[in-house]
Amino acid sequence: MTATNIAIVGVGKIARDQHVPAISGNARFHLAATVSSHSGLDGIDNFETLDALLAARPDIEAMALCMPPQVRYEAAAKAIAADRHVLLEKPPGATIAEVEALVRMAKAQNVALFATWHSRFAAAVEPARLWLQDKKVRHVSVIWKEDVRRWHPGQAWIWQPGGLGVFDPGINALSIVTRILPEPFHLVSSTLEFPDGRDAPIAATLRFTGDGGFEVEANFDWRQTGPQSWDIEVETESGTLLLRSGGAEMHVDGRETLREDDAEYDGIYARFAELISTRDIDADLSPLIHVADAFMLGRRVVVEPFA
Incomplete structure (x- = not known):
């Protein structure tokens, strides 16, 4: 099975500690690039903006959005419009309405969208x-x-x-x-x-x-x-x-x-691979509604x- 090229957008503590190891340990993904205006990862192609990545790398099929929730909506909307599958770090957005809008966009574009809750894994x-x-x-x-x-x-x-x-x-x-x-x-x-x-x-x-x-x-x-x-x-x-x-x-x-030891993000990426294969959406907003x-x-x- 061909691995899905994926990019991490936002290379902070959670990306380095959790996303990078989980992607590296999953044969269904290949970490092909990052987006960061500050620092990328050694040996990985880095872009200062998401626009630059989307224009230069049509081979990258999926995005893991790990930036703070206040700025995640715009990035997710751009990625979906460019036919990329999208994984949202928790919380999936700054508001309920913007995540609901992303669900509608993903359905219309027929791409996978995963609003993750790592503790469920x-x-x-x-x-x-x-x-x-x-x-x-x-x-x-x-x-x-x-x-x-x-x-x-x-x-x-x-x-x-x-x-x-x-x-x-x-x-x-x-x-x-x-x-x-x-x-x-x-x-x-x-x-x-x-x-x-x-x-x-x-x-x-x-x-x-x-x-x-x-x-x-x-x-x-x-x-x-x-x-x-x-x-x-x-x-x-x-x-x-x-x-x-x-x-x-x-x-x-x-x-x-x-x-058992922590393997939450391994579960997240196993689930994301399933969603990509079926172009499906997993976006339960009940935790965000309670907040x-x-x-x-x-x-x-x-x-x-x-x-």
């Missing part, structure tokens, strides 16, 4: 979904706390409008919960803590209610030091499920049933400045 997520599919959920608790300085050093865009703040990691938790729960849920209250002088929150406390009467409580915080916390606990009438380490571990009633609702219902609390 954690090893224990699908086993958790299968375990829960016939269970009656009573209560869900989500604790997602990490150190922003460790994961986003010097990245100003995360504090700007559209950068999501603490929802950049928090949306990972929501992507898992929306995948594993057997019934949908919606937001009923939101408290957002904004550092003085910043346009995005550093912490959030959310409460949801499910169609079956259960509650989901979520606490997101970017001020965690020491061990990081990425846990989801689901209490059901038939026992308690616990996902730990962002979905890498699964426990049922206190007994560990699964623990938008959190901003709409959010009670704003100003906290100490973040520097």
Whole structure:
């Protein structure tokens, strides 16, 4: 099978840490170029702009867009118009409407579009979904706390409008919960803590209610030091499920049933290859909708400045 030539647009930390190794490890892709105005990758053809790449390299069939969400829509629209398949790093865009527009464009152009949620490809997520599919959920608790300085050093865009703040990691938790729960849920209250002088929150406390009467409580915080916390606990009438380490571990009633190393981006690129082969679209916006609702219902609390 001939490998698909793919380009990475936006060569930042996530591209170097996750996308490059995953592409290199997948025989169905060949990393043919990058787009970066600052620095590319050794031995890989680099272009300063997407326009330059699209004009010079018609052989590149797919694009992985890894730039901040605030500027992703224009790049995705250009790539789709040029008949390129598009993978969107999470969150897929700065607004729901712009991602919906990209879906319409991709359908009209008959190209693949993949709005990725990497945490859904954690090893224990699908086993958790299968375990829960016939269970009656009573209560869900989500604790997602990490150190922003460790994961986003010097990245100003995360504090700007559209950068999501603490929802950049928090949306990972929501992507898992929306995948594993057997019934949908919606937001009923939101408290957002904004550092003085910043346009995005550093912490959030959310409460949801499910169609079956259960509650989901979520606490997101970017001020965690020491061990990081990425846990989801689901209490059901038939026992308690616990996902730990962002979905890498699964426990049922206190007994560990699964623990595997991170291979989330390997799963993403396996899925993208499937979508390219069928020219299909995978763009579930439910995690982004919950974040938008959190901003709409959010009670704003100003906290100490973040520097």
